[in-house]
Amino acid sequence: MSTISILGQLNRSLGLSKSGMTDFLAEFLGNSGHFLILKSLSDITLDGWQSYFSSPAEYLLIFAMCIQTAYLSRANASRIFGNLIGVSIYTLVDLPYDGLIAFFQEPSHTVFWIFSISISLLEGIYCFDPIKMERWIIPLKSIFRMLMLLSFYSVVRLSESQNYFNFNRWLFFQELTGKRSHLFLMGGMLVVGLLLGIRQLQVTVQERQLKQTNSLLNRLARWGMGNYAVNAFIADRNGLSFEERERAILFMDIRGFTSWCEQNQPQVVAEALNQYYQQIEPVAVSFNPLRISFTADEVMAIYRTPEQAVSAALAMQNVAKVVLSPYGLGAGCAVHYGSVIEGLFGGDDVRTYTVIGDVVNTAKRLESSTAAGDITISDAVYKRLHGQISVKTRSDLALKLKGKMQSVKTWVLLE
Template structure:
């Protein structure tokens, strides 16, 4: 399922359908209906089924074509032929082949084919110049819809016998010259609009990616719809802290590039774990990984899975990790000054989880007694012991966590 932020950037299926209807599909039917109203008695024409058939055909095309565009399917040529096909089939069933004696019925197919070709080539080419040329050509073709139907109206009403006779009128010359030029102007405007839109979309995608790095996917999605989720509030959270034992000493004899390569591999090995168990917050600080979860079960399963994921990688370099897990109240939300803020959480529960991590032995997961009581007998713990934790007046009781639930699907 797409994230809400992704859907907001891309647009909904309904928006695509509505956009397709008003920017493409309905243009010719609208001009054709106006032509019919001017050629016949307007009131009697509105009582006929014809205008409602052509509008319904346009709606059906917009629904199919708009849905295809929303799904990223390149069916522009076929998409533009849906409405004229439906309209033609219905009218031929009523009028027979006399339907094709009306020039504007033939023109419907001509413009649908022309627009379909320009759109198919436009979206199917990687050549920027050809892409822009197709936008320009489509705009000219689209404005010529009204020119063509205007000429048909004049010929049918006033009975011009030739194109030369039609063009003898200065007003006709004006219309024939101005409308295609307006199409070119609209084409330039559409090219600039599309380029600007593409820049905005690329920028929005980059900002989304950067935001996900700091907020996480789930939190960003929620914050887009409801900014209040970022306000400071008290929550019950479960924290996992993991850091590499002996990392500072190990890195002293390695090049910065080698250290960075190992760190990135370490993070990449751990990432599927925090994604699977839906960490609310992920904080990477040098060799330390901090994960925050909404449930103790998710935190415990993630701690076990992460140890299994990073241990083979680190053992190659003679390294290992220590892990601490704790659950309790925190204050969570956006904090900072006026110019710089970050989403974080504070409280003694966070400090406790960090101290447990500091005191964990190599490849050991230390759980607080709060975590032990919450998780119950479904998890395998070792014997209780006490540790001296920095900043704590009394020794902290802990238990090593050896095994989680038989099912690893807790989220």
């Protein structure tokens, strides 16, 4: 059974998603798979391909390192514990067959434990304070991985001895370090490990900065365009092309706000308006709008259904009365429902998600005709919600709205 097929079976058994498999491969290629790859190369070099694929111990090692990789690829995995999973599984299964002395007489087993413990400790130190420790730990981990490669080179050289179990390790070390070619190899590998570690540190710092910038830009985009527009555009660049849809449009506007502003200092006006927005916005958001926008003292919200819009209007009006009454102000609110054109409007440099059409204009006209503290709904909304509205309504006379050829029948919600 090949490594690829084992990974495939492990992927299916663990139910890894596409993103989960990406994390799995990143962990395997960046950390957990290093020992497996080097051990496999050393065994193939010494014993050949046939012996490698016929040895149960090789498959045990693959299985153990895949389990470790699967655990460490999880978001909340313990890096200290996780880096010891592979070596622990391998030892627990293989130790009863080899015995304690014979197991640790195998040089590759000793290398396995030394580097597993070393990486585990370095990862543990790094996790305590990543930002402060990264400048030291990341280069050190890279150097240790180069030392692992150097160790396996030594294992291959040592294994070439006819009876390496009884071989004098100290004499071997002296012989290994006594040659200039070996000293060059060791020094070069350590320097390369350091340089790779410094490069990885730069990448890590840049990734963190990019994530912070992305988070900020994402927040700004959601403030400006709303979650629905941002998510739709990320999922499909053409997802916000012009399209006719059924939407419920809510408008709320403070009555007499312009004249009130003339009588108060700009600082007082700004504080009052900001307080109003801070109280209204979370209430409107709780009913899952597609978009909320603020223009001066006006709030516009787009909802998928009239049920959402009317529920939001009732909750928003209750909050508005509490916030605005100390200033002697009140807000009028209206909801209309029907077909609109939805999409990204604007030029090449500035665009925004919104809806346009007669339904939007009518909703605005209804709001302008609504008294402070009231909520007006169109007949289209009333018919959609008839029998579902938990509050009473009274029928108004048909309103003659500015810019409308025909009168519009409306209903006012009563507490």
